[in-house]
Amino acid sequence: MQFTVLGSGAGLPSKKRHTQSYILDAVDETNQYILIDAGEALQHRILHTSIKPSKVRSIFITHLHGDHIYGLPGFLSSRAHQGGEDLPLTIYGPKGLANWLDITFEISGSRLNYPLSIVEVGHKDCIEIDNFKVHVRLLDHNIDSFLYVFKENDKTGALDPDKLKGIGIEPGPLYAEIKKADVFEFNGETYRTSDFTGPDITGRKISVHGDTRVMAEPEYLSLIDRSDVIVHEATYLDGEQEKAHRYFHSEITSVLDNLKNIDYGALLITHLSNRYEDGFLNELAKELPSGVHLTHDFFEHPILRNSQENK
Amino acid sequence: MQFTVLGSGAGLPSKKRHTQSYILDAVDETNQYILIDAGEALQHRILHTSIKPSKVRSIFITHLHGDHIYGLPGFLSSRAHQGGEDLPLTIYGPKGLANWLDITFEISGSRLNYPLSIVEVGHKDCIEIDNFKVHVRLLDHNIDSFLYVFKENDKTGALDPDKLKGIGIEPGPLYAEIKKADVFEFNGETYRTSDFTGPDITGRKISVHGDTRVMAEPEYLSLIDRSDVIVHEATYLDGEQEKAHRYFHSEITSVLDNLKNIDYGALLITHLSNRYEDGFLNELAKELPSGVHLTHDFFEHPILRNSQENK
Numbered sequence: 001m002q003f004t005v006l007g008s009g010a011g012l013p014s015k016k017r018h019t020q021s022y023i024l025d026a027v028d029e030t031n032q033y034i035l036i037d038a039g040e041a042l043q044h045r046i047l048h049t050s051i052k053p054s055k056v057r058s059i060f061i062t063h064l065h066g067d068h069i070y071g072l073p074g075f076l077s078s079r080a081h082q083g084g085e086d087l088p089l090t091i092y093g094p095k096g097l098a099n100w101l102d103i104t105f106e107i108s109g110s111r112l113n114y115p116l117s118i119v120e121v122g123h124k125d126c127i128e129i130d131n132f133k134v135h136v137r138l139l140d141h142n143i144d145s146f147l148y149v150f151k152e153n154d155k156t157g158a159l160d161p162d163k164l165k166g167i168g169i170e171p172g173p174l175y176a177e178i179k180k181a182d183v184f185e186f187n188g189e190t191y192r193t194s195d196f197t198g199p200d201i202t203g204r205k206i207s208v209h210g211d212t213r214v215m216a217e218p219e220y221l222s223l224i225d226r227s228d229v230i231v232h233e234a235t236y237l238d239g240e241q242e243k244a245h246r247y248f249h250s251e252i253t254s255v256l257d258n259l260k261n262i263d264y265g266a267l268l269i270t271h272l273s274n275r276y277e278d279g280f281l282n283e284l285a286k287e288l289p290s291g292v293h294l295t296h297d298f299f300e301h302p303i304l305r306n307s308q309e310n311k
Numbered sequence: 312m313q314f315t316v317l318g319s320g321a322g323l324p325s326k327k328r329h330t331q332s333y334i335l336d337a338v339d340e341t342n343q344y345i346l347i348d349a350g351e352a353l354q355h356r357i358l359h360t361s362i363k364p365s366k367v368r369s370i371f372i373t374h375l376h377g378d379h380i381y382g383l384p385g386f387l388s389s390r391a392h393q394g395g396e397d398l399p400l401t402i403y404g405p406k407g408l409a410n411w412l413d414i415t416f417e418i419s420g421s422r423l424n425y426p427l428s429i430v431e432v433g434h435k436d437c438i439e440i441d442n443f444k445v446h447v448r449l450l451d452h453n454i455d456s457f458l459y460v461f462k463e464n465d466k467t468g469a470l471d472p473d474k475l476k477g478i479g480i481e482p483g484p485l486y487a488e489i490k491k492a493d494v495f496e497f498n499g500e501t502y503r504t505s506d507f508t509g510p511d512i513t514g515r516k517i518s519v520h521g522d523t524r525v526m527a528e529p530e531y532l533s534l535i536d537r538s539d540v541i542v543h544e545a546t547y548l549d550g551e552q553e554k555a556h557r558y559f560h561s562e563i564t565s566v567l568d569n570l571k572n573i574d575y576g577a578l579l580i581t582h583l584s585n586r587y588e589d590g591f592l593n594e595l596a597k598e599l600p601s602g603v604h605l606t607h608d609f610f611e612h613p614i615l616r617n618s619q620e621n622k
Contacts, residue, residue, distance in 0.1 A: 012389050015358050040385040041352035047326050066388050066419040074351040074381045077322050096418040103414050107376040109454050143420050184412040 001026050001152075002227055002305040005270060005295045006045040007037075010235045010249075011067050017297055020065035020272075022231065024150060024206060027055065030130045035059045035149065042071035043078050046209060046295065050107050054083035058129050061093030061146035062210025069097075073104045074286075080113045088115040089174075092127060094132070094144045095105040121146065127283055132203075137223060139212035140247040144219045146210050149223055152203030163196045169188040204228045204303050211235075213245055215253045228303050233271035237284060237285060239295075252284075256292065266301060267292045312337050312515060312614040314540055316581060316606045317356040318348075318362035321546045321560075321580045322378050323324045325585040327610055329356055330378035333581075335517060338366065345458065346370045347519050348384075348451060353382035356608065358598040365394035369440050372404030373521025374456035380408075384415045386440045391424045399426040403438060403445070406431045411596075432457065442515075448534060455560040457521050460534055463514030488556065515539045515614050521580060522546075524556055525565045533581050537613050543570075544570060544582035548605075563595075567603065577612060578603045 002025040009017030019039030026032055033056045035042075046053060053075065059100055061069060072091075072100055079089070091097065098118040107110070121127065123138035123146075135149040159179055167185060169178075178184045183192050207224040208231040215221075235249035244251040252269060257269065272281075273292065285294050293299070313336040319326030330350030344367045346353075357364060364386065366419040373379060383402075386538055390400070402408065409429040416423070431439065434457075446460040470490055472482055478495060480489075489495045494503055518535040519542040526532075535541055546560035555562040563580060570578065583592075583605065596605050604610070 012392055013339075013355055013358070013385075040382065044324055044329070044352050044355070052605070064418050064420065066384060066415075066421055067418060071351065072382075073377055074324075077377050081323055086388070100414060101417045103411060106374050107411045108374065108380065110377055117400045292465050 001029060002292070003206060003268065003301045003303055004049070004051075005223070005268065005297060005299040006042060006049075007039040007294045008270050008297050008299065009032070009039075009067075010233075010271040010273045012274060013040065017021060017272065017274055019040075019070075019269060020062075021045065022208065023051055023053075024054075024208075026131065029152075031055065031174075032057045033129060034129075034150070035161040037062055037068040037194075037210075038070075038075055039067050039071040040070035040074075040115055043075045046075075049298070052083060052180055053079040054087050056280075057087070057089055058091075059089065059091040060134070060146075060148050060208075061097060062148065062262075063141060063143055064096055064100075065143065065211065068210070069093075073101065073108070073110070074118065075111045076101070076112060077105075077108075085113045086115075088117070090117040090135075092119045092121050092148075094146065095122075096210065098175075104200065115139075135223060137220060138209055140248065141211045141213070145212055147212070147220075147224070148208050148255070150208070152205070155201040155204045157198030157200050159197055167191070170306060190276070201305065204305060206303060207231065209233060213248055214250050214258045216258060221258075221262050224264070226264070228265040229268060229301060229303075230259065230264045231268045231270055234269045235271050235273050237272065237280075238277055257291070265291065265304070268301060269294050282306055312340060313540070313616055314378075314517065314579065315360070315362075316608060316610040317353060317360075317581065317607050318350040319581050319583055319606045319610065320350075321544075321582045321584045323585060324351065324452065328380075328583065328585055329605075331373075331582060332356065332382065333519065334360075334362055334367075335519075336362075337442065340463075342366065343368045343441060345443075346347075346375055346462070348521075349383040349384075351381035354386045357386075357536060360609070361367075363394060363469045365398050368398070370400065370402040370404075371400065371445070371459045371519075372408060372452055374407055374452060375407055375411075375457065376454065376522065379521070380404075380411075383418070384421070386413065387412070387423060387427065388416075388419075388421045396424045397594050400427040401440075403430045403432050403447075406433075426543060446534060448531060448605070449540075449541065450521055451526055451559065452522045452524070456523055458523075458531075458535070460538070461517040461519070463516070464511040465514045468509035468511050470504075470508055473606060478502070491594040509521045511606055512542065515616060517614060518542065520544060524559055525561050527569060531583055532569075532573050535570075535575070537575070539576040539585075539616075540579060541570065541575045541577070542579045542581055545580045546584050547583050547607070548587055548591075568601070576602065576615070579605040579610070579612060580605050608621050 004023040006021040008019035020037040021042045025035040049208035125136040127134040137147040138144045154287040205227045206229045207227040236244040236251040241251045315334040317332040318329035331348040332353045333347040335345040436447040438445040448458040450456045516538045518538040545563035547555040547562040552562045
């Protein structure tokens with residue numbers, strides 16, 4: 001699994017930073033990409049990657065500000081001509097999204113050749129998609145803005161060949177049958193499969209924030225605790241906490257402070273204002289704790305199993 | 312005056328060709344740009360030019376297909392932060408545009424800090440803007456698609472110093488007063504200014520087509536006759552006239568054939584399908600008559616006075 005930032009900028013695009021879009025690449029696990037947000041020119045960014053729009057089956061929109069959605073109509077229209085024919089797609093996002101897309105497609109005469117579902121989500125919803133449960137949590141912004149916590153389903157542990165050999169079962173086709181069943185019989189005895197498997201493999205957890213002020217509620221912190229990857233905005237990087245608060249955004253030191261009592265594998269800082277120059281960003285990057293990254297467009301981060309324990 | 316193609320592609324963007332947008336640069340004449348169409352990532356294209364969004368005071372939308380309008384909300388929103396504060400902007404386009412922009416700005420919480428007027432236009436309208444009359448003509452596409460003929464206002468010819476010297480007036484401050492008036496007095500005699508000026512300077516004419524089939528109506532051809540620049544789509548470049556007709560588009564040889572009995576300075580071919588490769592385009596370009604150009608993104612064409620006579 002891999003997390004890719006397609007657009008890392010805030011508000012206005014620059015030559016280097018497009019507005020917000022991310023890809024959660026679960027192709028190895030489910031042959032699918034999950035797209036989060038769709039800033040303008042998302043489809044142009046995708047042209048410079050190996051991402052196949054047809055394999056995007058779920059889109060999560062954090063909030064409806066233009067820098068997070070103006071690329072959605074173009075992406076959806078083009079996907080129809082990029083191998084997406086007949087391949088269903090579901091968009092999850094705040095109320096208002098369905099009406100806007102309907103009107104946009106109606107006036108522009110766009111007809112999609114694949115089934116599109118739009119699901120308007122709310123605070124504390126839990127969405128099930130292939131191999132993930134996605135927890136939705138309202139953040140603190142000037143319009144409804146959501147955190148999406150993607151929790152990969154746990155996997156049953158592997159069979160332990162030593163234990164199976166202990167009761168006389170050598171590796172062979174029987175293993176597959178045992179693995180599928182809760183109980184199995186051998187030589188007249190009945191066994192529970194769980195006594196012969198290793199511990200469950202915990203699914204990975206990726207917490208992606210929409211625009212927000214820093215949030216200190218314990219219930220929220222507990223929800224994102226032990227994330228393998230946290231994606232958080234920091235529109236302000238230079239200590240302007242008050243200004244960040246006034247504009248319903250975050251400042252980087254407050255973000256780091258706020259997360260210091262929870263565990264995580266990596267923290268990806270996004271939604272960087274275009275007013276910061278490379279020199280400043282490079283200096284700042286050197287001072288950040290290990291595992292905290294200032295992202296850029298096309299930034300890629302592999303999501304390892306239990307990466308929070310590798311910290 | 313100069314015409315710049317910001318997006319020369321059809322339907323889907325490619326790495327090289329964005330979807331449709333053009334700039335008519337009238338900065339030398341009126342300190343303004345006129346934007347025609349607004350494909351997605353228009354604002355990203357502008358970042359690579361010297362164009363100031365604040366100086367765009369008029370936008371003309373040929374038709375509402377996504378590849379011509381999906382960049383409009385982003386451009387309008389960003390213009391507010393790019394020096395456009397308080398500087399009015401008017402958009403001319405087909406019915407439906409105002410409602411779509413209203414809903415788009417409403418759901419995305421966008422507030423512009425400059426006055427925006429949206430004027431929905433129709434067949435045979437004539438719009439007056441600074442230094443231009445713009446004639447609107449319905450084309451032949453599967454939704455309402457317009458031709459805009461930008462006719463620069465004629466200018467009064469220059470004063471002829473030889474004629475003025477003939478009645479005893481030497482060059483001096485009086486010349487400016489004479490030029491402003493229809494009649495003037497000198498040594499007790501009354502003269503008509505027009506008897507002392509050269510012929511009127513004909514304004515330039517730029518005819519920009521939205522997507523269309525080739526149109527043979529004499530009234531249409533007469534409207535675009537003697538254009539300094541004609542901008543016409545040719546989604547098909549390889550003789551597929553029937554297919555072009557079926558999809559309400561044009562094929563290049565039909566375009567050239569259709570325009571062979573009118574005068575024009577230059578013909579800019581746009582809306583090129585991304586399926587054509589550079590090799591094919593280069594070969595085709597060599598075979599085209601002088602003055603006919605296959606355009607690309609960032610293609611620039613100076614618009615000279617009376618350029619149709621320089622042919």
